[in-house]
Amino acid sequence: MEYRVLGNSVIKKDVADKATGKARYGADYLFPDLLIGKILRSPVAHARILKIDTSRAAALPGVKAVVTYNDTPRHRIGRWVKDRPILAWDKVRYIGEPVAAVAAVDEETAEEALGLITVEYEELPPVFGIEEAERPGAPVVHEDLAKYECESPKFHPHGNVLSESSLKKGDVEAVWKQCDVIWEDNYTTPVVHQGFIQPHETTAAMDASGKITVWTSTKAPFIVRQSVSEGLDIPMSRLRIIAATVGGDFGGKGTAQIEPICVVLTQKSGQPVRLALTREEELSFSFMRDATKSHLKIGAKKDGTLIAFQGQITYDAGAYADLADHMPSSCFLLHGPYRIPNIDITAHRVYTNNSPRGHMRAPPAPQPVFALESHLDMVARKLNMDPVEFRLHNAVEEGDLLPTGARIANPGIKETLKRTQDFLRKEQKEHPQINTGWGVASCQWGGMPITASGISRDKRNNASSAWVKINDDGTVVLITGATESGGGPITILCQIVAEVLGVDYDDVSIVASDTDGTPYEFATGGSRTTVRVGNSARLAAEDARKQLLDLAAGKLKIALGDLVVAGGRVYVRGQTQKGLSIAELASLSIDERGYPILGTGAELRRTEGASGKGEEDWLDAPMHGTHAVQVKVDPETGQVTVLKYFASHDVGFAIHPQNVEGQIEGAVSAGLGYALYEEVVIDKGRSLNPNLSDYRMPTTSDIVPVQMETVEIPSRTGPFGAKGIGEPPIIPVAPAIANAIYDAVGVRLTRLPMTAERVFLGIKEKRG
């Protein structure tokens, strides 16, 4: 199929404003009477609140509002489980939990006011470690957990265990003895920050009737609206959330973090309030990637066939869970895109007195996949098999029945492995250098059918809807709740609309991310925007196209089937002259019917490929990729240098190839940080390195060029065959590097990040 707009790397809709500094972020909304908000946070990890005295703060000149839980209803909010107070009222559960907030005429006054608030705490024993939290008799973080509202009908929390899930098939215990090779190990991953440049920023203003508008750098305005509405008892007709430009999301800007507090400050002061986190707050208290501990035991036959898989992974939820439960997905991710007849996998999420953990690019995949793909590397080595051959031998194929109960459709895993094999064959012709090595890892992203999950994800997880309006000059407006979170979705949606309607890409403008003015959209996330929102935009454009055709058929007295939509016109096939321009048809609609053409489209799949009806389900188009990396290790310092990086991903169809490249490059860089440098060092619930000097992210000097090979095995459900690409490329980076380090110096690192110190200690230990 030849496309006119799709497949071209058009200029992205958002770049000019971002490059020139014209874009307006959450803190760029100006009002003459704008106040600055600040949050008072708990200095202790676990305590009962005895008393809060705000009187001195409220009396400070320039302070316009001081708020505590007394200024809010006592509702807990959250996307999946409603466990989080807007401002703590009974207990504080982590160092940094918001206890009060102030709005003042300037930042200095707001800071000073924070110092005038006194809070009396009765400290309680805290719990910080994953194992400790699961131990009987551990301090309980949430006493009333069982009473909390949760999306899931199967929400059975106990103690500090918020959720658990399992995936079982065959009889693992029975087949260990048939295995020729068994490998067992533990893996540990740290807390890391999403690493966006722009901290959380929100501005809220109230009109004189009490209606509140919030401009916030979020990728999920409808989720923010729901939490603020439910948390503060504000009807949705009195609350409008507009997504400001997002200065990097990477998963961190998809839930209501500071917005409800900003709204309470606005309600109380009656003035517009800006609330923004500092970098220190970001690196201490924002909802970062969760730490895990996992244990794997995998057995294979000597021909390389995997036959037994036992795995456990536990995630630290921190003090509040909020976001979607991912334990079913975690089980499936730990299992990976492989045929394994006997499995026994469990995943837990536990509360601790750490700060709440949240979403980060590809949650919760990098943690289990680090374990899985590191582990498979060891199994291959034990079998003396090439790691790519080993994966090819076990990888799933079209129609395979997955342990989730679904059959897989259009998998790209084998093709990405083959491309990697081809790449490595060329590269590995060179004689290997000392202390250098190659590592390989794959990933599978997306696809936990509801029938198998045993627990649903958020109700509205996948609802996307779009409207397409045609202006009287034939140009087009796409109206969508989706947000440009930086990954290019808005551009891709405009490409889809332009393609379907036969107009220029430049002729499509966008109204986005406004809970009043745009249709419902779950969120820009989950690598779902191109696919799901893309489908809703495609359907809306097709609906508008149908209306153009109907109008033209009526005017020209020509059968629908004989008409073509192209080049901004609708005309008779083979007779370009005989037709009407879209401008003429759009004007006709207004002049003769009184309304502009409006196409609507929606896409809903509760989970991928699942009918939810109990019959055999298909998992269509999971996103597969394989990475290969060459590293050099300095044995005297442990310093790891990445020499070459290769990534092959199945994207179904690259609607904007440059954007695909950008997603892969960016994700590999982020993965590099996760693999080698990044860790929020936490001691008794307190972040010890909450700044960008001590929290080491990759810089331009660390980044390596990525050689890419894109595979295009069309999805049957994505628009024009497209699959997602935003998240998968971050997943295999850390295990690929771990495997390369092992290849280079024979040291197996099972704890991230693989800092020079840890590599050096590993080498030292190996040398004895």
Place this chain on the structure above:
Amino acid sequence: MEYRVLGNSVIKKDVADKATGKARYGADYLFPDLLIGKILRSPVAHARILKIDTSRAAALPGVKAVVTYNDTPRHRIGRWVKDRPILAWDKVRYIGEPVAAVAAVDEETAEEALGLITVEYEELPPVFGIEEAERPGAPVVHEDLAKYECESPKFHPHGNVLSESSLKKGDVEAVWKQCDVIWEDNYTTPVVHQGFIQPHETTAAMDASGKITVWTSTKAPFIVRQSVSEGLDIPMSRLRIIAATVGGDFGGKGTAQIEPICVVLTQKSGQPVRLALTREEELSFSFMRDATKSHLKIGAKKDGTLIAFQGQITYDAGAYADLADHMPSSCFLLHGPYRIPNIDITAHRVYTNNSPRGHMRAPPAPQPVFALESHLDMVARKLNMDPVEFRLHNAVEEGDLLPTGARIANPGIKETLKRTQDFLRKEQKEHPQINTGWGVASCQWGGMPITASGISRDKRNNASSAWVKINDDGTVVLITGATESGGGPITILCQIVAEVLGVDYDDVSIVASDTDGTPYEFATGGSRTTVRVGNSARLAAEDARKQLLDLAAGKLKIALGDLVVAGGRVYVRGQTQKGLSIAELASLSIDERGYPILGTGAELRRTEGASGKGEEDWLDAPMHGTHAVQVKVDPETGQVTVLKYFASHDVGFAIHPQNVEGQIEGAVSAGLGYALYEEVVIDKGRSLNPNLSDYRMPTTSDIVPVQMETVEIPSRTGPFGAKGIGEPPIIPVAPAIANAIYDAVGVRLTRLPMTAERVFLGIKEKRG
């Protein structure tokens, strides 16, 4: 029919923000790099432009843009006839015509820069008077007039006559001899300003991709978009017009006046620009109510039956016409709501070198109706008939064939006359005081069927469309292109939506007046918003309601007909408990179908009651009213004091009674100004009183309480029977007062305003 929301004077949606100063007008949009724009205007009334030198202005520090016609395409813009350049390029045609504009860092610098621009003119003989402009050999204002684009296929301008229209029936010349009474006179009306508090204010900003957003205090964002798009060759996808709060419109804010200049300044400077008119510019150069001269000759039988009517009226268009041609309506207005078998009416609009005239409340009615209703008063007096009886005797009735070819439906004229009669019978029981008198006048507004007009009005004159979106908590968003111009339409639209959907008025929020984000709307004007936009909102709400019912019927497995929508729920008739809330149904739509409920509605009538198909047309629901006023005249000074004021209007159905009262009160006050004080005194094209000290508007001390009687003869086309009320009440004020003055002191004033000086001179002349 009992309504829950309709018929109640709910708190208007816009009042809180306006009362507290929170509303954002066109000059209230803040940007860190905002520039201030200023316009350089022609000092001469008619001249060729030889040379413009902007170099010194451009070199002034702080000046960011200086623009002339060289910065624009050479397109003429306008709503009806495209005759107006954005910045003059060949000639200037009036004192004050924009020739150049600057944008600078502050107002002082912008003003200074204007002084540094030099323009060389070659002066041409100007023409200012209506009669002079029509004379053969008069200076020609537009040489290429015949080449201009115009909406009308019957656009045959000649000389300075832009348009002419006529309405003829029977044989007037043949029946003069049958008349028992014939009266003939001339009438003159002045230029007056709409009198809004807020001058025209616009802010424009351009994003880095070149897309322009304009926030402007307009009631017609789609009209502004069309003019700016056409005038500057900007595709609509690159231009977004958002209506800022309107600080008074009264007809003056419905076309692109300063917006295109503001956009050119933004394009050239690359920075946001604010452009606002000063009061002096407003009272000199903004598009004000047009002056007229008219001649009437009316004949009647001694029983009071009108049988012959000859009338001519000529309007001064000023230098540019822009807005809709009203000459067909003028003919119909001059004829009034009366049965007259023989008529010969013509109306002209002529160009002069005065500033362009525009729309003001009820254009172009007050001018001909001042003549008509003054004249009828004289005929009644000659017949010795009571003026109300006389009008009742001649007034149209249901089904009458109008001279336009349409039959009238649901006229309220007789009922308003009867109410006035009842009022006067009570009032006139008192013995009449010396130098006091009563005057009566009626009005008819709306209703020039296209079949009879001979010339169409703007193509999209009556297109209204609306969307109604239901939030997941059951609250509702009305999305409309209509603007709250101050007359309460947005409130009324929300009432209609709340009524239809069975939700609270407070649960309806609004997204309005955004050319990208809302559906097409012609404008908030012509007393059409309640009726036309109201219908589109009603239809959109009914569509949404139907979807709620369908969803509920499916879920409850109940036939549609057995379901009731009320109190925020859909339930089985007689079984309130058995049902679903709108919140549940709205959530179901998202959760199970992927999209929010969206109802759409549209209303299109090219003109009122006209099918446009040539068959007999009906003029439904013209707006009728009758006023009675008692004045006292001080014969020594000519001072006129209004003692009592009564107004009866047929509104079909008062959706918001307090708003109806407000419209009547406001219009009577404005009419009082027109009658007694207001006149832009113009000498050779120059306004001599461009300030609010010398341009005398009624103040609180001049305003009298208005006793009102509302008639409700339902319209068959308006929503719930409603008719418009925004404009009619201004129409009969001046003639009612003129008739009262005659009643008091026997002086007939045929020239507005009826200042103390003119009344005194009239008394003096009468006394000899």
